[in-house]
Amino acid sequence: MKILRLLGISWWLQLKMRSRSAFDGLLSILWPLFFATSVFLMFRQGAASGPALLSAAVGASVMGIWSAVSTTASAVLQMERRLGTLELLVAAPRPFALLLVPVTLSMATIGAYSMIVTLLWGRFVFGIELSVASPALFVLSTLVTVVAVAIFGFLLAVASVRYRVAWALGSTLEIPVWLICGFVVAVGDLPAWVQPVSWLLAPTWGMAAIHASAQGRNPWGDIAMCLGLAAVYAGVGTVLSHVMINSARAHASLALT
């Protein structure tokens, strides 16, 4: 219960803080919206309709979830270090991973908000019919994707802690993940050597589950894969965070930038 309370309060505080930031809040909604608008315009130019247009709209809207996490999660530990709060987090009597996950979860939550805005943008500006075949499964698939992306962001945050300009790494990963995880382009349309990489990324399966539930297919296999990969990321991230923190303590390098 204490762990749930920690996760819940941290998530809520981080969400309130980020939603008041122009970069983390406003831009997380606007930035993917520019790309989604381009995608909508391209599909409209190609006279797409029906399931193809719905698939593009749903995919383009999910881009916001990853967009809200990639850059900010990569730079989150550098930011904590700059603000002087990293030592407090490390010294807290709770596993470091438990303190970091709600931070990235708050980012992914803003991404979910971005997803809703993009879907409404598609509906009211581009007239895209949002006829989701299984609404309950669609919401479930989206929630699973949000959690998986948050845990992916946690792994990214821990992995890039030694990279002084981690924001550049996160920013660079934004579009590749959109591309190879099948957000707006089917994974099967990518070169064959890319596809195994896609399969190792949880957002690929989350996106597949969202597409499947929107089109009335069975999403449970994709949801299971998404959650399974997220669990692997969580495990790797937890081990990595222990190693990094022990190393930083041993070398007295926690506050160094």
Next chain:
Amino acid sequence: MSSLRILLFGGLTSYRALFRWMSPWIAIPVFIVQPLFQIMLFVYVGRTAGVGDDRFFLIGNAILNAAIPCLFAMGNTIDGERYQGTLPLLLASPARRIPLFFGRALPVILNGFAVTIICLCVGAAMLDVSLPAETWGPLALAVAVSSFSCTGLGLLMAAVALRVRDVAVLANVVFGLLMIFAGVNVPLVSLPGWVAATAQWLPLTHGIAAARELAMGAGVAGVGAQLGVEAGLGLLYCVLGLGTLFWLEFDSRRKSTLEIS
């Protein structure tokens, strides 16, 4: 002579000091890898949607990515003075303002030019897009003019950034608007009328259109008008940017708001 020194050496020094993206750890991911993936994203979306061809998206997105340095570097090299606490010293100096600020734009134009040329070369190789050798000279001219005009917009944005707190957000929004309005991924004829009309007054629109024609084998004379409009827009934005800087300097002195962010 003093103005020339401020223009060239002052501009370069400010660029190196205030625009910290020239480290390979930032420059390679942000100026090369990210734009290349953006090109790939829209190439594949274009194939999925059944519109355009690879050359169309390669040229549009490669030139658009000149805007990364043109917007962000201009923002950093002027707004950065405020964050470093050096803006009052800069404005208290008796240096002439045009070389002082326009000097900062020269390295930015070169940076934007280099980003686009690298993206065109690598992107063409990756996508197997044929750009014949004789087209590269005219293409380089179109890219240079586009970088200049976009830097003009960057100068205006940097001036506005003296009153707007978050330059990164402003630069990202301007970049996103250019992506939609400038005919980067959708031809102007397929955009709503008001968007196409607005695009005529934005940098990159005419440069991208000219570059596409040049890549198809048109001569420089054939796109001279487009390049002329692009250069004219660049000049217009430079004048607007410098004018806004002068006005904000005057107003900030009057209201004592120079360092308020």
